[in-house]
Amino acid sequence: MPQEIVEIPITGKVLSVGIKEGDEVKEGDVLCVLESMKMENPILSPVDGKVSKIGVNADQVVNPGDTVAVIDY
Amino acid sequence: MFGLFETGFASFTPENGIMLAIGGVFLFLGIVKKMEPLLLVPIGFGVLLINLPLGGLMETIVNGQIVEAYAIGGEPAGILARVFHYGLVWEIVPAFIFLGLGSMTDFGPVIANPKTLILGAGAQFGVYAAFFIALALGSAGVANFGLNEAASIGIIGGADGPTTIFLTNRLAPQLIGATAVAAYTYMAMVPIIQPPIIRALTSKKERAIYMKPQLRPVSKLEKMLFPIIGAIIIILLVPKSAPLIGLFTLGNLLKESGVTDRLANTASNAFIDILTILLGISVGAFMSAESFLRPETLMIFGLGVAAFAASTFFGVILAKIMNLFLKEKINPMIGAAGVSAVPMAARVVQRMGQQENPRNFLLMHAMGPNVAGVIGTATAAGIFMGILG
Numbered sequence: 001m002p003q004e005i006v007e008i009p010i011t012g013k014v015l016s017v018g019i020k021e022g023d024e025v026k027e028g029d030v031l032c033v034l035e036s037m038k039m040e041n042p043i044l045s046p047v048d049g050k051v052s053k054i055g056v057n058a059d060q061v062v063n064p065g066d067t068v069a070v071i072d073y
Numbered sequence: 074m075f076g077l078f079e080t081g082f083a084s085f086t087p088e089n090g091i092m093l094a095i096g097g098v099f100l101f102l103g104i105v106k107k108m109e110p111l112l113l114v115p116i117g118f119g120v121l122l123i124n125l126p127l128g129g130l131m132e133t134i135v136n137g138q139i140v141e142a143y144a145i146g147g148e149p150a151g152i153l154a155r156v157f158h159y160g161l162v163w164e165i166v167p168a169f170i171f172l173g174l175g176s177m178t179d180f181g182p183v184i185a186n187p188k189t190l191i192l193g194a195g196a197q198f199g200v201y202a203a204f205f206i207a208l209a210l211g212s213a214g215v216a217n218f219g220l221n222e223a224a225s226i227g228i229i230g231g232a233d234g235p236t237t238i239f240l241t242n243r244l245a246p247q248l249i250g251a252t253a254v255a256a257y258t259y260m261a262m263v264p265i266i267q268p269p270i271i272r273a274l275t276s277k278k279e280r281a282i283y284m285k286p287q288l289r290p291v292s293k294l295e296k297m298l299f300p301i302i303g304a305i306i307i308i309l310l311v312p313k314s315a316p317l318i319g320l321f322t323l324g325n326l327l328k329e330s331g332v333t334d335r336l337a338n339t340a341s342n343a344f345i346d347i348l349t350i351l352l353g354i355s356v357g358a359f360m361s362a363e364s365f366l367r368p369e370t371l372m373i374f375g376l377g378v379a380a381f382a383a384s385t386f387f388g389v390i391l392a393k394i395m396n397l398f399l400k401e402k403i404n405p406m407i408g409a410a411g412v413s414a415v416p417m418a419a420r421v422v423q424r425m426g427q428q429e430n431p432r433n434f435l436l437m438h439a440m441g442p443n444v445a446g447v448i449g450t451a452t453a454a455g456i457f458m459g460i461l462g
Contacts, residue, residue: 009286009434028431036436039420044431064286 001072004047008066012036014056019069023051031069032056049073084126088362095365096120096357099254108261111346112234112353116254119153119357131157131358142361145246157355161242161249166352167235168316173345174235174447175324176337178415180299182441185288188395189407189438193445195391196411197453199230199384203376210376216369221245224457226373229256230380231450232263232414236317238356240454243462250360251370255377263417266378267385268425271409274389279396281430282404284438293331300325307452313462314455321451384412388442403438410439413446 015033019025030042031051055067099117103110123131123142131143132151139150149158160166183189204227211218218226221244228240229252237256241249259266272280300322308315327337392408406425410418419439426435 007286010437039416039436041423041434041436042427043434044427046432 003052004045004049004071004073006031006043006046006068006071008034008043008056008062008064008068010034010036011063012041012061014058014060014062015040016058017054017056019051019054021051021054025049025051025071034062043068045069045071047071047073079127081126081128086126086362088366089124089126091366092120092124092360092362095360096124099357102258102261109257111349112257113261115350115353116257116357116360119354120360121357122354123153123358123361130154131361142363143359153355153358156351157359160351161238161355162246164239164242164316166348166355167239167242168320170235170345170348170352171317171451172320172324172327173340173348174415175300175321175326176328176340177345178321178325178328178444178447179440180296180325180444181291182288182437183445184291184295184299186438186441188403189441190445190448191395192388192392192408192411192442193413193447193449194411195408196384196388196413196442196446197231197449198387198391199380199382199412200227200450200453202383202387203227203230203380206379207376210372216372218369218372220461222248224461225252226376227380228252228450228454228457229259229373229377230384230412231446231453232256232260232381232384232412232418233447233450234260235352236413236450236454238352239317240457243458247364248369248373250356250365251373252377253356254360255374258374259377259381260414260417263412263414264421266381267409267412267418267421270382270385271389271406271422271425274386275393275405277429279393279405280425281433282402283430283433284404284407284435286434286437288437293329296329297326297331300329303448307448311452311455311459313458314452317451317454318448321447381412385409388412388446404433404435407435407439407442411442411446411449413443413450415443415447416440418446419443 012034017032025045029045034041049071053070096117099113102108103113130151130153133144133147135147149155207218207223207226225241225245241252304322327333388408388411392405406422410422412418422439423436426433
Protein backbone atom coordinates (compact mmCIF):
# COMPACT_ATOMS: atom_id res chain seq x y z
CA MET A 1 0.00 0.00 0.00
CA PRO A 2 1.56 3.35 -0.93
CA GLN A 3 2.38 5.59 1.98
CA GLU A 4 2.57 9.35 2.32
CA ILE A 5 4.96 10.56 5.01
CA VAL A 6 3.94 14.05 6.12
CA GLU A 7 6.83 16.00 7.61
CA ILE A 8 7.19 19.15 9.68
CA PRO A 9 8.29 21.98 7.37
CA ILE A 10 9.70 24.50 9.86
CA THR A 11 10.89 24.75 13.44
CA GLY A 12 8.08 25.36 15.84
CA LYS A 13 5.84 23.92 18.47
CA VAL A 14 2.92 21.61 17.91
CA LEU A 15 -0.14 23.22 19.46
CA SER A 16 -2.61 20.44 18.83
CA VAL A 17 -2.93 17.16 16.99
CA GLY A 18 -6.27 16.63 15.29
CA ILE A 19 -6.02 12.97 14.38
CA LYS A 20 -5.57 9.55 15.94
CA GLU A 21 -4.02 6.41 14.55
CA GLY A 22 -6.57 4.68 12.38
CA ASP A 23 -8.47 7.83 11.42
CA GLU A 24 -9.63 8.26 7.83
CA VAL A 25 -8.54 11.61 6.42
CA LYS A 26 -9.31 13.50 3.24
CA GLU A 27 -6.96 15.72 1.27
CA GLY A 28 -6.86 19.08 3.01
CA ASP A 29 -7.84 17.84 6.47
CA VAL A 30 -5.90 19.39 9.33
CA LEU A 31 -3.45 16.87 10.81
CA CYS A 32 -1.95 19.19 13.42
CA VAL A 33 -1.46 22.86 14.18
CA LEU A 34 2.09 24.16 14.29
CA GLU A 35 2.98 27.38 16.07
CA SER A 36 5.84 29.20 14.44
CA MET A 37 6.86 32.85 14.18
CA LYS A 38 3.94 33.87 16.36
CA MET A 39 1.48 32.34 13.93
CA GLU A 40 -0.73 29.26 13.99
CA ASN A 41 -0.14 27.11 10.94
CA PRO A 42 -2.22 24.06 10.11
CA ILE A 43 -0.44 21.11 8.53
CA LEU A 44 -2.77 19.55 6.00
CA SER A 45 -3.10 16.05 4.65
CA PRO A 46 -1.90 15.85 1.04
CA VAL A 47 -3.96 12.77 0.23
CA ASP A 48 -7.14 10.87 1.10
CA GLY A 49 -6.21 7.88 3.21
CA LYS A 50 -5.88 6.30 6.60
CA VAL A 51 -3.49 7.41 9.33
CA SER A 52 -1.24 4.51 10.17
CA LYS A 53 1.19 6.34 12.43
CA ILE A 54 1.38 9.67 14.27
CA GLY A 55 4.80 11.15 15.06
CA VAL A 56 4.01 14.22 17.14
CA ASN A 57 2.20 15.25 20.33
CA ALA A 58 0.73 18.50 21.52
CA ASP A 59 3.30 20.86 23.14
CA GLN A 60 6.16 19.14 21.37
CA VAL A 61 8.93 21.33 19.91
CA VAL A 62 9.66 20.07 16.40
CA ASN A 63 12.22 20.53 13.65
CA PRO A 64 12.03 20.37 9.87
CA GLY A 65 11.85 16.77 8.74
CA ASP A 66 10.18 15.37 11.86
CA THR A 67 7.34 13.05 10.93
CA VAL A 68 3.88 14.36 11.55
CA ALA A 69 2.01 11.31 10.32
CA VAL A 70 2.17 8.41 7.92
CA ILE A 71 -0.91 8.04 5.75
CA ASP A 72 -1.72 4.89 3.81
CA TYR A 73 -3.65 5.49 0.62
CA MET B 74 -13.00 81.64 34.82
CA PHE B 75 -15.53 81.00 32.13
CA GLY B 76 -13.32 78.18 30.90
CA LEU B 77 -14.66 76.03 33.71
CA PHE B 78 -18.22 76.47 32.50
CA GLU B 79 -17.51 76.08 28.82
CA THR B 80 -18.91 72.85 27.52
CA GLY B 81 -17.92 71.30 24.25
CA PHE B 82 -21.53 71.12 23.08
CA ALA B 83 -21.63 74.73 21.97
CA SER B 84 -18.59 74.29 19.78
CA PHE B 85 -19.51 70.88 18.43
CA THR B 86 -19.87 70.93 14.68
CA PRO B 87 -21.42 68.38 12.29
CA GLU B 88 -17.90 67.76 11.03
CA ASN B 89 -16.89 66.77 14.55
CA GLY B 90 -19.80 64.35 14.48
CA ILE B 91 -18.57 62.77 11.28
CA MET B 92 -15.12 62.38 12.77
CA LEU B 93 -16.55 60.78 15.90
CA ALA B 94 -18.25 58.29 13.62
CA ILE B 95 -14.97 57.67 11.81
CA GLY B 96 -13.20 57.16 15.12
CA GLY B 97 -15.95 54.73 15.98
CA VAL B 98 -15.36 52.84 12.73
CA PHE B 99 -11.66 52.47 13.56
CA LEU B 100 -12.52 51.23 17.03
CA PHE B 101 -15.00 48.78 15.50
CA LEU B 102 -12.46 47.52 12.96
CA GLY B 103 -9.85 47.12 15.67
CA ILE B 104 -11.89 45.65 18.49
CA VAL B 105 -14.61 43.68 16.74
CA LYS B 106 -12.97 42.77 13.44
CA LYS B 107 -9.57 42.51 15.12
CA MET B 108 -7.88 44.39 12.28
CA GLU B 109 -4.51 45.79 13.43
CA PRO B 110 -5.99 46.48 16.88
CA LEU B 111 -2.70 47.64 18.35
CA LEU B 112 -2.81 50.63 16.07
CA LEU B 113 -6.44 51.14 15.15
CA VAL B 114 -7.66 51.23 18.77
CA PRO B 115 -5.36 54.09 19.90
CA ILE B 116 -5.83 55.85 16.56
CA GLY B 117 -9.59 55.48 16.76
CA PHE B 118 -9.70 56.79 20.29
CA GLY B 119 -7.37 59.66 19.42
CA VAL B 120 -9.75 60.66 16.65
CA LEU B 121 -12.57 60.59 19.15
CA LEU B 122 -10.74 62.71 21.70
CA ILE B 123 -9.53 65.40 19.34
CA ASN B 124 -13.01 65.89 17.92
CA LEU B 125 -14.52 66.69 21.30
CA PRO B 126 -14.02 70.45 21.12
CA LEU B 127 -12.04 72.65 23.49
CA GLY B 128 -10.15 69.71 24.96
CA GLY B 129 -6.89 71.49 24.30
CA LEU B 130 -5.15 68.23 23.55
CA MET B 131 -3.50 69.50 20.39
CA GLU B 132 -3.18 73.17 21.34
CA THR B 133 -0.32 74.90 19.63
CA ILE B 134 1.03 78.40 20.14
CA VAL B 135 1.37 80.24 16.84
CA ASN B 136 2.63 83.84 16.87
CA GLY B 137 1.75 84.16 20.54
CA GLN B 138 -1.83 82.95 20.04
CA ILE B 139 -3.19 79.62 21.17
CA VAL B 140 -4.64 77.61 18.32
CA GLU B 141 -6.81 74.55 18.96
CA ALA B 142 -5.42 72.24 16.33
CA TYR B 143 -1.81 71.25 15.86
CA ALA B 144 -0.06 73.75 13.63
CA ILE B 145 3.14 72.82 11.91
CA GLY B 146 5.80 75.32 12.90
CA GLY B 147 4.02 76.36 16.08
CA GLU B 148 5.06 75.54 19.61
CA PRO B 149 3.12 72.61 21.02
CA ALA B 150 1.21 73.31 24.20
CA GLY B 151 -1.43 70.60 24.54
CA ILE B 152 -0.36 67.22 25.88
CA LEU B 153 -0.94 65.31 22.66
CA ALA B 154 0.47 68.17 20.61
CA ARG B 155 3.69 67.69 22.54
CA VAL B 156 3.73 63.93 22.04
CA PHE B 157 2.98 64.48 18.36
CA HIS B 158 5.62 67.16 18.04
CA TYR B 159 8.49 65.60 19.96
CA GLY B 160 7.59 62.04 19.06
CA LEU B 161 6.49 62.20 15.46
CA VAL B 162 7.61 65.52 14.01
CA TRP B 163 11.00 64.96 15.61
CA GLU B 164 10.85 61.48 14.00
CA ILE B 165 11.84 59.68 17.16
CA VAL B 166 8.84 57.41 17.48
CA PRO B 167 8.58 55.89 13.99
CA ALA B 168 12.34 55.46 13.69
CA PHE B 169 12.62 53.67 17.01
CA ILE B 170 9.62 51.52 16.21
CA PHE B 171 11.81 50.26 13.41
CA LEU B 172 14.39 49.24 15.98
CA GLY B 173 11.71 47.20 17.66
CA LEU B 174 10.65 45.67 14.35
CA GLY B 175 14.22 44.73 13.56
CA SER B 176 14.49 42.91 16.86
CA MET B 177 11.46 40.80 15.89
CA THR B 178 12.52 39.96 12.36
CA ASP B 179 14.22 36.74 11.32
CA PHE B 180 16.29 37.26 8.20
CA GLY B 181 17.08 33.54 7.94
CA PRO B 182 14.79 32.96 4.92
CA VAL B 183 16.26 35.96 3.10
CA ILE B 184 19.85 34.84 3.74
CA ALA B 185 19.02 31.27 2.71
CA ASN B 186 17.46 32.42 -0.53
CA PRO B 187 18.83 35.83 -1.57
CA LYS B 188 16.76 35.80 -4.79
CA THR B 189 13.86 36.88 -2.60
CA LEU B 190 15.49 40.25 -2.04
CA ILE B 191 14.62 40.99 -5.64
CA LEU B 192 10.96 40.20 -4.95
CA GLY B 193 11.04 42.61 -2.03
CA ALA B 194 12.34 45.26 -4.38
CA GLY B 195 9.80 44.39 -7.08
CA ALA B 196 6.85 45.14 -4.87
CA GLN B 197 8.15 48.68 -4.41
CA PHE B 198 7.21 49.47 -8.00
CA GLY B 199 3.71 49.98 -6.67
CA VAL B 200 5.06 52.86 -4.63
CA TYR B 201 6.39 54.55 -7.72
CA ALA B 202 3.23 53.81 -9.72
CA ALA B 203 1.10 55.55 -7.11
CA PHE B 204 3.63 58.38 -6.96
CA PHE B 205 3.15 59.09 -10.65
CA ILE B 206 -0.64 58.80 -10.49
CA ALA B 207 -0.74 61.24 -7.56
CA LEU B 208 1.58 63.57 -9.41
CA ALA B 209 -0.65 63.37 -12.50
CA LEU B 210 -3.70 64.25 -10.41
CA GLY B 211 -1.77 67.19 -9.04
CA SER B 212 -0.72 68.40 -12.46
CA ALA B 213 -4.28 68.08 -13.69
CA GLY B 214 -5.32 70.42 -10.92
CA VAL B 215 -7.59 67.83 -9.32
CA ALA B 216 -5.75 67.98 -6.02
CA ASN B 217 -2.99 69.88 -4.33
CA PHE B 218 -0.43 67.14 -4.88
CA GLY B 219 3.08 68.18 -5.67
CA LEU B 220 6.18 65.99 -5.64
CA ASN B 221 6.33 65.81 -1.87
CA GLU B 222 2.68 64.93 -1.45
CA ALA B 223 2.87 62.35 -4.24
CA ALA B 224 5.85 60.67 -2.57
CA SER B 225 4.02 60.51 0.75
CA ILE B 226 1.01 58.95 -0.95
CA GLY B 227 3.08 56.57 -3.03
CA ILE B 228 4.90 55.17 0.01
CA ILE B 229 1.55 53.88 1.28
CA GLY B 230 2.00 51.18 -1.34
CA GLY B 231 4.87 49.90 0.71
CA ALA B 232 2.35 48.92 3.37
CA ASP B 233 4.69 50.06 6.09
CA GLY B 234 3.16 52.26 8.78
CA PRO B 235 6.26 53.74 10.43
CA THR B 236 7.94 54.39 7.07
CA THR B 237 4.83 56.14 5.77
CA ILE B 238 4.67 58.35 8.84
CA PHE B 239 8.39 59.05 8.74
CA LEU B 240 8.36 60.11 5.10
CA THR B 241 5.09 62.04 5.22
CA ASN B 242 6.32 63.94 8.24
CA ARG B 243 9.42 65.00 6.34
CA LEU B 244 7.85 65.81 3.01
CA ALA B 245 4.16 66.61 3.50
CA PRO B 246 3.30 66.80 7.21
CA GLN B 247 -0.16 68.17 6.55
CA LEU B 248 -1.09 64.78 5.10
CA ILE B 249 0.06 62.70 8.07
CA GLY B 250 -3.42 61.90 9.31
CA ALA B 251 -4.68 60.62 5.98
CA THR B 252 -1.57 58.75 4.86
CA ALA B 253 -0.93 57.13 8.23
CA VAL B 254 -4.48 55.93 8.57
CA ALA B 255 -4.55 54.76 4.96
CA ALA B 256 -1.31 52.85 5.48
CA TYR B 257 -2.46 51.10 8.62
CA THR B 258 -5.95 50.42 7.29
CA TYR B 259 -4.58 48.78 4.19
CA MET B 260 -2.01 46.82 6.18
CA ALA B 261 -4.92 45.43 8.11
CA MET B 262 -6.83 44.69 4.91
CA VAL B 263 -4.00 42.71 3.32
CA PRO B 264 -5.98 39.45 3.65
CA ILE B 265 -8.88 41.07 1.77
CA ILE B 266 -7.06 43.05 -0.89
CA GLN B 267 -4.30 40.67 -1.94
CA PRO B 268 -5.97 37.34 -2.75
CA PRO B 269 -8.16 38.57 -5.65
CA ILE B 270 -5.17 40.25 -7.25
CA ILE B 271 -2.99 37.19 -6.82
CA ARG B 272 -5.66 34.93 -8.31
CA ALA B 273 -6.17 37.24 -11.27
CA LEU B 274 -2.48 37.17 -12.16
CA THR B 275 -1.75 33.47 -11.77
CA SER B 276 -3.05 30.20 -13.15
CA LYS B 277 -4.17 27.38 -10.88
CA LYS B 278 -1.10 25.45 -11.93
CA GLU B 279 1.21 28.31 -11.00
CA ARG B 280 -0.47 28.72 -7.63
CA ALA B 281 0.05 25.03 -6.93
CA ILE B 282 3.78 25.06 -7.71
CA TYR B 283 5.39 23.12 -4.92
CA MET B 284 8.35 24.63 -3.08
CA LYS B 285 10.45 22.33 -0.90
CA PRO B 286 10.08 23.52 2.68
CA GLN B 287 13.72 23.01 3.61
CA LEU B 288 15.72 26.12 3.07
CA ARG B 289 19.42 25.67 3.66
CA PRO B 290 20.35 26.10 7.32
CA VAL B 291 21.63 29.58 8.08
CA SER B 292 24.47 29.99 10.59
CA LYS B 293 24.46 32.36 13.53
CA LEU B 294 27.42 34.15 12.02
CA GLU B 295 25.52 34.84 8.82
CA LYS B 296 22.55 36.15 10.75
CA MET B 297 24.86 38.44 12.69
CA LEU B 298 26.76 39.75 9.70
CA PHE B 299 23.60 40.41 7.68
CA PRO B 300 22.40 43.49 9.58
CA ILE B 301 25.92 44.90 9.84
CA ILE B 302 26.88 44.49 6.21
CA GLY B 303 23.37 45.28 5.07
CA ALA B 304 23.38 48.58 6.94
CA ILE B 305 26.76 49.57 5.54
CA ILE B 306 25.83 48.80 1.94
CA ILE B 307 22.32 50.25 1.97
CA ILE B 308 23.21 53.44 3.83
CA LEU B 309 26.20 54.10 1.58
CA LEU B 310 23.92 53.65 -1.44
CA VAL B 311 20.94 55.56 -0.03
CA PRO B 312 22.21 57.81 2.78
CA LYS B 313 18.80 59.22 3.70
CA SER B 314 17.62 55.74 4.64
CA ALA B 315 20.01 55.92 7.61
CA PRO B 316 17.41 56.61 10.33
CA LEU B 317 15.08 53.78 9.36
CA ILE B 318 17.54 51.21 8.04
CA GLY B 319 20.13 52.08 10.69
CA LEU B 320 17.77 51.51 13.59
CA PHE B 321 16.13 48.52 11.93
CA THR B 322 19.45 46.73 11.51
CA LEU B 323 20.54 47.67 15.02
CA GLY B 324 17.37 46.07 16.34
CA ASN B 325 18.11 42.98 14.29
CA LEU B 326 21.69 42.83 15.54
CA LEU B 327 20.47 43.03 19.12
CA LYS B 328 18.47 39.91 18.35
CA GLU B 329 21.19 38.00 16.53
CA SER B 330 24.31 38.95 18.50
CA GLY B 331 23.53 36.39 21.15
CA VAL B 332 24.85 38.66 23.89
CA THR B 333 22.15 41.34 23.96
CA ASP B 334 19.09 39.21 24.52
CA ARG B 335 17.87 41.47 27.34
CA LEU B 336 17.86 44.44 24.99
CA ALA B 337 16.29 42.47 22.16
CA ASN B 338 13.54 41.22 24.45
CA THR B 339 12.80 44.73 25.68
CA ALA B 340 12.98 46.18 22.17
CA SER B 341 10.52 43.65 20.82
CA ASN B 342 8.11 43.90 23.74
CA ALA B 343 7.86 46.84 26.14
CA PHE B 344 9.82 49.28 24.01
CA ILE B 345 7.86 48.84 20.81
CA ASP B 346 4.58 48.69 22.71
CA ILE B 347 5.26 52.04 24.40
CA LEU B 348 6.12 53.64 21.09
CA THR B 349 3.09 52.09 19.43
CA ILE B 350 0.78 53.61 22.04
CA LEU B 351 2.35 57.04 21.59
CA LEU B 352 2.26 56.72 17.81
CA GLY B 353 -1.33 55.57 17.67
CA ILE B 354 -2.78 58.22 19.90
CA SER B 355 -0.85 61.09 18.35
CA VAL B 356 -1.75 60.07 14.79
CA GLY B 357 -5.38 59.81 15.85
CA ALA B 358 -5.25 63.16 17.62
CA PHE B 359 -3.92 64.74 14.44
CA MET B 360 -7.15 63.86 12.69
CA SER B 361 -9.29 66.82 13.62
CA ALA B 362 -12.23 67.52 11.33
CA GLU B 363 -10.43 70.39 9.58
CA SER B 364 -7.34 68.40 8.75
CA PHE B 365 -9.07 65.18 7.74
CA LEU B 366 -12.40 65.98 6.12
CA ARG B 367 -11.03 67.32 2.88
CA PRO B 368 -11.37 65.97 -0.65
CA GLU B 369 -7.67 65.15 -0.63
CA THR B 370 -8.22 62.62 2.12
CA LEU B 371 -10.61 60.56 0.05
CA MET B 372 -8.23 60.74 -2.85
CA ILE B 373 -5.41 59.60 -0.63
CA PHE B 374 -7.43 56.61 0.47
CA GLY B 375 -8.23 55.80 -3.13
CA LEU B 376 -4.64 56.20 -4.23
CA GLY B 377 -3.49 54.20 -1.22
CA VAL B 378 -5.43 51.14 -2.28
CA ALA B 379 -4.15 51.64 -5.84
CA ALA B 380 -0.58 51.82 -4.55
CA PHE B 381 -1.12 48.73 -2.50
CA ALA B 382 -2.71 46.78 -5.31
CA ALA B 383 0.03 47.84 -7.69
CA SER B 384 2.71 46.63 -5.27
CA THR B 385 1.02 43.25 -5.06
CA PHE B 386 0.71 43.21 -8.84
CA PHE B 387 4.37 43.98 -9.50
CA GLY B 388 5.55 41.54 -6.86
CA VAL B 389 3.68 38.64 -8.46
CA ILE B 390 4.62 39.67 -12.01
CA LEU B 391 8.28 39.87 -11.07
CA ALA B 392 8.10 36.39 -9.59
CA LYS B 393 6.56 35.12 -12.82
CA ILE B 394 9.34 36.78 -14.82
CA MET B 395 11.95 35.21 -12.58
CA ASN B 396 10.35 31.84 -13.26
CA LEU B 397 11.16 32.20 -16.94
CA PHE B 398 14.82 31.97 -16.00
CA LEU B 399 14.71 29.55 -13.07
CA LYS B 400 15.11 25.81 -13.38
CA GLU B 401 13.50 25.23 -9.99
CA LYS B 402 10.39 27.33 -10.23
CA ILE B 403 9.24 29.53 -7.40
CA ASN B 404 5.58 29.79 -6.59
CA PRO B 405 4.72 33.24 -7.99
CA MET B 406 2.38 33.98 -5.10
CA ILE B 407 5.37 34.66 -2.88
CA GLY B 408 5.97 37.80 -4.92
CA ALA B 409 2.87 39.27 -3.28
CA ALA B 410 4.61 38.90 0.05
CA GLY B 411 7.13 41.52 -1.10
CA VAL B 412 4.65 44.05 0.21
CA SER B 413 6.13 44.82 3.60
CA ALA B 414 3.13 44.06 5.77
CA VAL B 415 4.97 41.58 7.98
CA PRO B 416 3.85 38.86 8.54
CA MET B 417 0.34 39.38 7.16
CA ALA B 418 1.32 39.18 3.51
CA ALA B 419 3.34 36.02 4.15
CA ARG B 420 0.37 34.48 5.95
CA VAL B 421 -1.93 35.25 3.03
CA VAL B 422 0.48 33.48 0.68
CA GLN B 423 0.83 30.55 3.09
CA ARG B 424 -2.92 30.08 3.33
CA MET B 425 -3.57 30.43 -0.39
CA GLY B 426 -0.68 28.07 -1.05
CA GLN B 427 -2.18 25.39 1.17
CA GLN B 428 -5.58 25.85 -0.43
CA GLU B 429 -4.19 25.27 -3.90
CA ASN B 430 -1.87 22.45 -2.88
CA PRO B 431 -2.20 20.95 0.60
CA ARG B 432 1.42 19.80 0.43
CA ASN B 433 2.72 23.34 0.12
CA PHE B 434 4.09 25.21 3.09
CA LEU B 435 5.11 28.54 1.65
CA LEU B 436 5.41 30.53 4.86
CA MET B 437 9.20 30.66 5.10
CA HIS B 438 9.54 31.15 1.36
CA ALA B 439 7.14 34.10 1.64
CA MET B 440 8.90 35.54 4.68
CA GLY B 441 11.95 36.13 2.50
CA PRO B 442 10.26 38.67 0.21
CA ASN B 443 8.21 39.94 3.14
CA VAL B 444 11.17 41.12 5.18
CA ALA B 445 13.07 42.13 2.06
CA GLY B 446 10.07 44.34 1.35
CA VAL B 447 10.57 46.16 4.65
CA ILE B 448 14.09 47.01 3.56
CA GLY B 449 12.76 47.89 0.11
CA THR B 450 10.16 50.32 1.41
CA ALA B 451 12.56 51.99 3.84
CA THR B 452 15.05 52.35 1.00
CA ALA B 453 12.37 53.79 -1.29
CA ALA B 454 11.60 56.31 1.44
CA GLY B 455 15.29 57.12 1.67
CA ILE B 456 15.43 57.67 -2.06
CA PHE B 457 12.46 60.04 -1.94
CA MET B 458 14.01 61.91 0.95
CA GLY B 459 17.30 62.19 -0.84
CA ILE B 460 15.68 63.67 -3.93
CA LEU B 461 12.90 65.73 -2.38
CA GLY B 462 13.82 66.27 1.28
